[in-house]
Amino acid sequence: MGDAALLNVPDRDLSSARMAVSRAAWASKYYREFDRDSVLRIAEAVAKAGHDRAAHYADQAVQETGYGVVEHKTIKNRLCTHDLLDYYHDLDLVSPRIDEERNIVELPKPAGVIFALAPVTNPVATVYYKAMLAILSRNAIVLCPHPAAKKCSADAARHLAAAAEAAGAPSGLIQCVENPSVPLVEDIMSSDRINVIMATGGNAMVRAAYSSGNPAIGVGSGNAVAFVDPSANVDRAAKCLVESKSFDNSILCTNESICLTLEENFGNVERALRTAGAHICNETDTDRLRDYLWTERSFNIEAIGKSAVWIADKAGIRVNPATKVLVPVVRRPGQDDLLFREKLCPVLTLTPAVDFEQAVTFSRHASKRGAGHSAAFHGEDRDRLVAFSQAVPVYRVVVNAPCSQGAAGFGTYLPPSFMIGTGYAGRSSVGENVGPQHLVHWTKIAFERDSYADLEGIDLSAVSQPRAAPAPSLTATQTPSPSATPAVDRSELRRLILEELKGLKGDAQ
Numbered sequence: 001m002g003d004a005a006l007l008n009v010p011d012r013d014l015s016s017a018r019m020a021v022s023r024a025a026w027a028s029k030y031y032r033e034f035d036r037d038s039v040l041r042i043a044e045a046v047a048k049a050g051h052d053r054a055a056h057y058a059d060q061a062v063q064e065t066g067y068g069v070v071e072h073k074t075i076k077n078r079l080c081t082h083d084l085l086d087y088y089h090d091l092d093l094v095s096p097r098i099d100e101e102r103n104i105v106e107l108p109k110p111a112g113v114i115f116a117l118a119p120v121t122n123p124v125a126t127v128y129y130k131a132m133l134a135i136l137s138r139n140a141i142v143l144c145p146h147p148a149a150k151k152c153s154a155d156a157a158r159h160l161a162a163a164a165e166a167a168g169a170p171s172g173l174i175q176c177v178e179n180p181s182v183p184l185v186e187d188i189m190s191s192d193r194i195n196v197i198m199a200t201g202g203n204a205m206v207r208a209a210y211s212s213g214n215p216a217i218g219v220g221s222g223n224a225v226a227f228v229d230p231s232a233n234v235d236r237a238a239k240c241l242v243e244s245k246s247f248d249n250s251i252l253c254t255n256e257s258i259c260l261t262l263e264e265n266f267g268n269v270e271r272a273l274r275t276a277g278a279h280i281c282n283e284t285d286t287d288r289l290r291d292y293l294w295t296e297r298s299f300n301i302e303a304i305g306k307s308a309v310w311i312a313d314k315a316g317i318r319v320n321p322a323t324k325v326l327v328p329v330v331r332r333p334g335q336d337d338l339l340f341r342e343k344l345c346p347v348l349t350l351t352p353a354v355d356f357e358q359a360v361t362f363s364r365h366a367s368k369r370g371a372g373h374s375a376a377f378h379g380e381d382r383d384r385l386v387a388f389s390q391a392v393p394v395y396r397v398v399v400n401a402p403c404s405q406g407a408a409g410f411g412t413y414l415p416p417s418f419m420i421g422t423g424y425a426g427r428s429s430v431g432e433n434v435g436p437q438h439l440v441h442w443t444k445i446a447f448e449r450d451s452y453a454d455l456e457g458i459d460l461s462a463v464s465q466p467r468a469a470p471a472p473s474l475t476a477t478q479t480p481s482p483s484a485t486p487a488v489d490r491s492e493l494r495r496l497i498l499e500e501l502k503g504l505k506g507d508a509q
Helices: 011-031 036-052 054-065 070-088 123-136 147-166 182-189 203-210 234-250 263-276 283-293 308-315 356-370 382-391 490-508
Strands: 097-099 104-110 113-118 140-145 174-176 196-199 216-218 224-228 256-262 278-280 325-327 349-353 372-378 394-399 440-446
Touching: 011 113, 011 140, 011 174, 011 182, 036 054, 036 070, 036 123, 036 147, 054 070, 054 123, 054 147, 070 123, 070 234, 113 123, 113 182, 123 140, 123 147, 123 174, 140 147, 140 182, 147 174, 182 203, 196 203, 203 216, 224 234, 224 356, 234 256, 234 263, 234 278, 234 325, 234 372, 256 263, 256 356, 263 278, 263 325, 263 349, 283 308, 308 325, 349 356, 356 372, 356 382, 372 382, 382 394
Parallel strands: 113 140, 113 196, 140 174, 196 216, 224 256, 224 372, 256 349, 278 325, 372 394
Antiparallel strands: 097 104, 104 440
8 A cells, every 4th residue: 555545544544443353463373372262252251242233233324324124134134143144153173174084174263353344234233243253263352443434333242342351352452443544444455464354345345355455255246137937926926036136235246236037927927026016117107217216327325225105206107105125127138137136125126038048148147247146036837947046156045035035045044154264266265155164274283195194192182172262251241441451361371571672662663
């Protein structure tokens, strides 16, 4: 990061952010030696604290950003607490693993310090989710919110940090950049004290993370196609689509952007969507909606996360006050129509294909705008399901369920996640739903293939019995006082402080 750009960053903000990274570096060195019971105890305390204030922070997020629905954000916040912990509870990222058949011993090595970006669309759920992943993987985390959501994100991070420290975590394990800006974010991303970046946000920020010089896990935008096959229960499919597209006013990148069916089934889908609460646009409505949503070929950001009724009013379309989703109709599935692009609002484009082959071809091309992300299939024809899934360049296909929730692992058995890996197709390093296992690497001790290795003779006590965290002196929801900070062995503390001083001296040179 160039010094010229940092001239616009207040000294106080720059100093505070760099100090947060330094504190996280210390906390990570201490926390990486905690045992599994201590890690789970801290994770449970943080999950409880987050769950208890899920509704509070959902309301804060909507008030601050103007995006989404409080009730739905509350659900997302809660899903990133106990549900997330339950999913990964039995995943042991602390104990060494011994593979006697292959003569290999594996030792876990946490990343260290995570720098995690949180988008304005899911400001609190992402803070919850990434903090939980850091705790479960024995890493420290410095969270960075979007400037338009910095108050609710920072407040949520402080709340989780207090709960973690009360449960025995070292001070500085969870921190948040209070006043984020682009130059400040780029400065932190390039710091040699950052071990991995978790980038969730716009494509430009994700690309910046990959260009920072530090390892990064980035995810791209979506543009999910939902294919409704004639074999589908059309009423059930329409209900899923409307439920998904209206959830949190379609702010999730896993939401369906296009509803595709065959010409023979078009009338049934149109009727079912209307019954489920959608407004089917006529040609005039469709033109008005297109003109409102795109200005000079860029999406109108004021529509993001707003309700269907609000958008209809702005576009000059008369709708029933109970309308949940707007459905513009494009009679030919071509690539040049702006309505076939991603829309983070409850607008679902409906289009028919003449046959299944054309449907697959269109889906493949439309999904390239959200390459590696998600798609949905409604129907009972398994051959078509497999053909569709093979052809479309995505890494998750949700079947007969809402894609918004299903692709994110809520309502399906996919890992619960607010980082949807888009893999090689989407120019990402991860193609899975990102979890704590992506934040730990393993040192492998490998013996000669054809020889006998007495693995039981290897003393793993230093690894298999790491230090236990101090017993918590407060409840998980209380704010710890300085006296509640875990005690550290004096010699260990002296060593860590000396390492910090050496690092600061090096930075100054």
